[in-house]
Amino acid sequence: MIRTTIVTLSTLLMLSGASSLALAQDNQGSQADSSKPSPQQTGGSPAGGEAPGISASQPQHQGGVSGNSSQSQDGADGATGANGSSTQGTAGTTGTNSSSSQAAGGNAGGSQAGGVPGVAAPAAGQGTAAAGNAAGAQAQQNGQAQQNQTPPLLTSTPTKDGGRVTTPTDGTASAQGVAQPQKKGPDAWMQSPQSWATFNGDLMAQKYAVADEITPQNVKNLQKVWEYHTGDVSDGSGKVPMSVWSATPLFVNNSLYIGTPFYRIISLEPDTGKVKWIFNPHAVLKALTQPDMKNRGVAYWQADNPQKGEACQKIVYIGTMDAKLWAVDADTGKPCQNFGKDGMLDVNRWNTINNKWPLSLLQPPTVYHDTLFLGWAGKDWADKAAPPGTVFALDARTGKLKWMFNAIPKQYIQTTGTSNVWASMSIDPERGLLYIPVSSPSPNFYGGDRKEKLPLGTSVTALDAETGEVVWSRQLVHHDIWDVDTDSPPTLVDIQKDGKTIPALVQSSKQGFLYVLNRVTGEPIYPIEERKVPASDVPGEEASPTQPYVAKPKRVIPDNWPGVSTIADWVSFGECSKKAASYRDDGQFTPPSLQGTITWPPTTGGTEWGGGAVDPTDGIYVVNSNHVVQIYKLIPRDQYEQQKQNGETSGDYAQAGSPYAFHLETFLNWAGMPCWKPPYGTLAAYDLKTGERLWNEPFGQVQKYGFYMPESWGSVTIGAPVITKSGVIFIGASMDSRVRAIDLKSGKVLWKSLVDAPAVSMPAVYTYKGREYVTFVVGGNSILLPKVSDQVITYALPKQ
Secondary structure, three states, X not given: OOOOOOEOOOXXXXXXXXXXXXXXXXXXXXXXXXXXXXXXXXXXXXXXXXXXXXXXXXXXXXXXXXXXXXXXXXXXXXXXXXXXXXXXXXXXXXXXXXXXXXXXXXXHHHOOOOOOOOEEOOEOOEOOHHHHHHHHXXXXXXXXXXXOOOOOOEEEXXXXXXXXXXXXXXOOXXXXXXXXXXXXXXXXXXXXXXXXXXXXXXXXXXXXXXXXXOOOOOHHHOEEEEEEEOOOOOOOOOOOOOEEEEEEOEEEOOEEEEEOOOOOEEEEOOOOOOEEEEEOOOOOOOOOOOOOEEEEEOEXXXXXXXXXXXXXXXXXXXXXXXXXXXXXXXXXXXXXXXXXXXXXXXXXXXXXXXXXXXXXXXXXXXEEOOXXXXXXXXXOOOEOOOOEOEEEEEEOOOOOEEEEEEOOOHHHOOOOOEOOOXXXXXXXXXXXXXXXXXXXXXXXXXXXXXOOOOOOOOEEEEEEOOOOOEEEEEEOOOOOOOOOOOOOOOEEEEEEEOOEEEEEEEEOOOOOOOEEEEOOOXXXXXXXXXXXXXXXXXXXXOOOOEEEEEOOOOOOOOOOOOOEOHHHHHHOOOHHHHHHHHOEXXXXXXXXXXXXXXXXXXXXXXXXXXXXXXXXXXXXXXXXXXXXXXXXXXXXXXXXXXXXXXOOOOOEEOOEOOOEEEEEEEOEOOOOOEOEOOOOEEEEEEEOOOOEEEEEEEOOOOEEOOXXXXXHHOOOOOOOOEEEOOOEEEEOOOOOOEEEEEEOOOOOEEEEEEOOOOOOOOOEXXXXXXXXXXEEEEOOOOOOOOOOOOEEEEEEOOOO
């Protein structure tokens, strides 16, 4: 459901003193890891990824940027060189062999927002702290005022498959006629071939860059050209929860825009990393729905014909965990006074049913013409009844509601919830269709109290972007009791097949299937069949007798778990095989049980929230995937309450209001080694014209304490690939804190560079002043490795 999800991977393979891979849930109330973040790098990282000279009592990160003229050769791990430095606790910028400090952007070391400027616009390299603090104080006042707004009257009408569309009736956006019939086609500003203007690069979520300066032949010469540290990082040892940063940088309006896990927006020069301005909403830094501070970035909008001298003709948006959506001027960083209340919209005003937690805005909105499409994240696995899933269509200028889509039928919203959209969305700009990946309903692992058909749950659904009406929907898992949300935006691409051009989409999934559909009708391009699956043996549960199955394209993971690892079993004196024999294992879609069920794939995927990338010129689709085994176990309510009273609930989740709590554990031995055979992660390419898989390679390396496991074992990954016109794949995502360039034709690694932590995000690839740049946000995630960072790092070829 909501999540960056995944369920934790903190130890994978404790062999030869190396790493283990433990999984704990990413979006639950589990305790944050107290491990320390990586310090700012000015001379690169040693082989183990740890930088010297920073003690455990000094987790602070500087906020600054440093240049670099050194290269990271083919096969090298370095991002080394750069002798620049920034004063601790500032957001300064430094060039090679130089240093400077700024007042703008303080907030170092994960300290709570409050001492950081609201808007800091550096002049001649210096920030204006007083002006920024004044803006920040105003932002806090605005937040208090917003709480007192009265929500508009709403009218709800049914649409297909049990969904509902709610519209305002009392003079807000739609009622006033603001929601005019939408023009078709993409916005001109979004069409620039040099930019990276959305979270996924474009509205179709292709993650494709037309840049071709960097090629498979010269990518080995890539070098770090600048590095910036935001200061917004926490290792969880203080008052602020651990930070998990998965933001995609945006390059648009000749600026690089970054959203941080403390919900600040930073505008940088795209070729130097120097700060233009910083906006700080002084957000609440508490883990209200997630165990960590999370952010996946910002969104951008601009008017068709920006009027010179008028504010907020170009806007950058960021959401917060407590449901605040901020809009600021893209040129100055100042709040847009006409948006919401003085720049802030409290989306929680529409959280009126089962409102047990705020609608957390961790994923930036999708922007189409003058409309923002906004989903939300919540707190999974906690309750039977939760806020029902909604998608908001908002006026981009004012924040006024145009329509609200509801995924759960009205008659069931008091007894279930979620089926929300927590991942990003995609749009067919020519047809005006919005594609939403809908998550599973609550409670996530027991459906005995929601036996009614909920056809929009765990689906890919197409909405009319103007009205919110369902055009078509396809459910990917019936009666989902595995929490295998539809967790990524479908990738839209036209396929040449059998002499015809077919408007298609590819929906990746946690199940590991690739659903290739006609994006106009929702009908399969490659067959989807219903196959019989095991029944539930849990009293009260009625699992679906069949589930959709896709034979082609080939599943990104095997149909069945790979069996017990000989090494892990030997190290544990047979523990793995004994455990495997004690669990229920009737193949894929075996329901959760009272004895414990071997679940493959579990809620970790398959494919996670990044989804895949496509080269639209030849229909080659690339996707990274996780190969993980977890144990699902239901606990009768009275037994759970007794365990809770005894303090024995590690790995347990309440599912309050249902007859069963839920226990999750990754299938590990006593040493923390995976009990299943590798690989643990792969990267694969498919030809969408034929459905054939072109190559499938282990990707990344398991790493901990400076030790690396064999490359043939791969790594669990979080993040997604980007493809360039020249045939290079750029991706971070892996446990070993490396970013890589991969050959699109062969899947072979062409270049890699060591960064401060796992880069659990998508890179931005853009061209500025004739030079191609690749920018990674390096934030880390304790699922992969107990290491976090605030690093923004940019690579390019040497200047000629």
